[in-house]
Amino acid sequence: VWSKRRLPIRFKIKKKHFLLSEDWTFVNHGAFGAVLKEVLECNQAIQRYIELQPLRFLDRELFPLVVHSQKQIAEFVGCKASDIVFVENATTGTNSILNSLSFNEKSVIYCLDTTYGAVKKSMTEICKRTGATVQMENLTYPIASANDIISLVESTLCSRTTLAVFDHIPSNMGFVMPVQKLVEICHKRNVPVLIDGAHAIGTLDLNIPRIGCEYYVTNLHKWFCAAKGCAIMYVCPDLQDSIKALNVSHGSGYGFHAEHTFTGLKDYSPYISAQVALNFWIAIGPEVIRQRNSSLLNQAVQLLLEKWRSHTIAPIDMHASMCCAALPSAFYPSQEATYEMGENIQNILYHKYKIEIPIKCINGKLYCRISVHLYNEIEDY
CATH class of the missing domain: 3.40.640.10 (Type I PLP-dependent aspartate aminotransferase-like (Major domain))
Incomplete structure (x- = not known):
């Protein structure tokens, strides 16, 4: 049953409404999305x-x-x-x-x-x-x-x-x-x-x-x-x-x-x-969903920036459900980053840790682009 109410950050929506595997940390909704179970069944x-x-x-x-x-x-x-x-x-x-x-x-x-x-x-x-x-x-x-x-x-x-x-x-x-x-x-x-x-x-x-x-x-x-x-x-x-x-x-x-x-x-x-x-969307409330995702994004970005002592590609108030956070320069201390470097890190995260996240090379710097949707929780980041 869908209800129009405020969703807590830890709302367990993943199993109920999505088919995403519990074996993976999926923080790349921005790539191709993820369909609702009810939509796929219909x-x-x-x-x-x-x-x-x-x-x-x-x-x-x-x-x-x-x-x-x-x-x-x-x-x-x-x-x-x-x-x-x-x-x-x-x-x-x-x-x-x-x-x-x-x-x-x-x-x-x-x-x-x-x-x-x-x-x-x-x-x-x-x-x-x-x-x-x-x-x-x-x-x-x-x-x-x-x-x-x-x-x-x-x-x-x-x-x-x-x-x-x-x-x-x-x-x-x-x-x-x-x-x-x-x-x-x-x-x-x-x-x-x-x-x-x-x-x-x-x-x-x-x-x-x-x-x-x-x-x-x-x-x-x-x-x-x-x-x-x-x-x-x-x-x-x-x-x-x-x-x-x-x-x-x-x-x-x-x-x-x-x-x-x-x-x-x-x-x-x-x-x-x-x-x-x-x-x-109408049953839960579009603004409820957007505010929940924005709030979690802000928490996730703050967590990464404190751990990495880095920065975002733009001010956090310019973001909604995705954000690029710069990787620590220790990943490339003496040279400009390349697409291949980013791809290598992304592949390690995928194959070794089962984390689905894109690493972007933008103007010689590496950024991880995190996505936040209803099935994500702060532990994912």
């Missing part, structure tokens, strides 16, 4: 139901079920249902948007070094095909405040930029970006904005229209704990006709929703079972 029940009469489901029942789920998720993120579509992941949504826009040799795509690696590769491919260029600006770490990000964008964004791409919560760094302010800066220079919010829903009090961007993508299978292969893509109403699905299928030519909802035969059950994840 998802598998849908899959079994489909196979009882596949044509009945695909021809007669699929669209109403997806639309119903879409309406509920839209309300949770402050949108009209007509302004979002389900996609398999944030990368799919990002690629749909990037591949639908018009770029040429005069085009500039603006981003920061915080941009997710797969998105960087997508932009590179766009530039190879169209002659456009990517302008990527680098932050200096550790950052002192969100003003460091704002100042960098204000001083480097040019008015001829075709599109600006920002993370809401950068995967490598884990801090929350001041996206609403960045959108304001861009719009003053007539630059449209795509926000990669892969880590946002379930971590932040997300209201997409309030941010003001033209395009937004977020994964439900990460912090929202939906089944794998469930995300949403938001496109502001006046631009929806220009954003095409990556797969051209039977919905092509019938509008934004038809084109993106049915992109060929695939597993649509994660879109439908997302309602079960939503029920979980």
